[in-house]
Amino acid sequence: RKEVEQDPGPFNVPEGATVAFNCTYSNSASQSFFWYRQDCRKEPKLLMSVYSSGNEDGRFTAQLNRASQYISLLIRDSKLSDSATYLCVVNNAGGTSYGKLTFGQGTILTVHP
Amino acid sequence: NAGVMQNPRHLVRRRGQEARLRCSPMKGHSHVYWYRQLPEEGLKFMVYLQKENIIDESGMPKERFSAEFPKEGPSILRIQQVVRGDSAAYFCASSSNAGQTYNSPLHFGNGTRLTVT
Numbered sequence: 001r002k003e004v005e006q007d008p009g010p011f012n013v014p015e016g017a018t019v020a021f022n023c024t025y026s027n028s029a030s031q032s033f034f035w036y037r038q039d040c041r042k043e044p045k046l047l048m049s050v051y052s053s054g055n056e057d058g059r060f061t062a063q064l065n066r067a068s069q070y071i072s073l074l075i076r077d078s079k080l081s082d083s084a085t086y087l088c089v090v091n092n093a094g095g096t097s098y099g100k101l102t103f104g105q106g107t108i109l110t111v112h113p
Numbered sequence: 114n115a116g117v118m119q120n121p122r123h124l125v126r127r128r129g130q131e132a133r134l135r136c137s138p139m140k141g142h143s144h145v146y147w148y149r150q151l152p153e154e155g156l157k158f159m160v161y162l163q164k165e166n167i168i169d170e171s172g173m174p175k176e177r178f179s180a181e182f183p184k185e186g187p188s189i190l191r192i193q194q195v196v197r198g199d200s201a202a203y204f205c206a207s208s209s210n211a212g213q214t215y216n217s218p219l220h221f222g223n224g225t226r227l228t229v230t
Contacts, residue, residue, distance in 0.1 A: 004155075034218075043204055043221040044156065087155065099146055099208055099219045100169060103155040 001026055006088050006104035013111055017078045021107045023071040023088030030102075033064055035073050036087040038106065044087055047073075078111045085109070115140065117207050117222035118187075125228045132192040132199070134225045138207030145188045146219060147180060150202040162188060195229045202226050 006023045013019050025033075033050040048055065050062040050071055061074040071088055088104035118137040126132050138145050147159040158172040162182035173180065177195075182188040192199055203226075206219035 043223045105155040
């Protein structure tokens with residue numbers, strides 16, 4: 001079983017649609033959780049951190065369920081510029097606290113006019 | 114306020130040659146990470162370094178790969194006797210402290226794309 005699993009998609013949605021991505025992780029000792037986006041094999045960029053209580057940043061909402069080891073990202077009112085690969089990322093450094101990140105394979109999103 | 118700088122952007126090597134990838138962290142950052150992204154795969158952790166020290170190299174292949182972060186100058190990822198399977202994008206990231214807790218995220222460079230012919 002992969003440490004971080006995502007549905008690879010691709011997701012093709014029209015502008016204005018709402019789309020949700022899911023992710024599961026296998027290491028129950030994982031400490032912190034993130035969503036990154038990656039455009040056309042460029043460097044990954046932090047989209048948002050994911051907190052236990054859930055958090056929102058504009059059109060983006062992230063949820064974490066530690067009991068189920070499940071993370072989600074909801075994008076409302078999709079824009080063309082949201083087209084990218086979305087990476088579910090978990091910090092699996094165990095008892096340490098440094099940036100040893102485990103990346104999911106990514107979910108491809110294409111937003112069309 | 115330059116970000117993480119990696120060079121070269123693209124590197125072509127023949128099988129058996131050596132590849133040297135350089136990473137200059139953001140100003141004030143003393144923690145450096147290397148990640149590799151093989152074609153059609155996710156990023157994989159390779160190594161974590163602080164100045165003059167390798168802290169965690171659990172993701173590095175046992176042979177041919179080495180990394181350093183000297184007191185002066187950039188971090189270097191070195192691949193000796195490259196093979197076709199080494200073709201990938203290599204990303205460097207830096208942070209001001211241990212990194213990627215919620216308050217100190219990693220900042221990634223734009224990567225070096227290595228092609229082995």
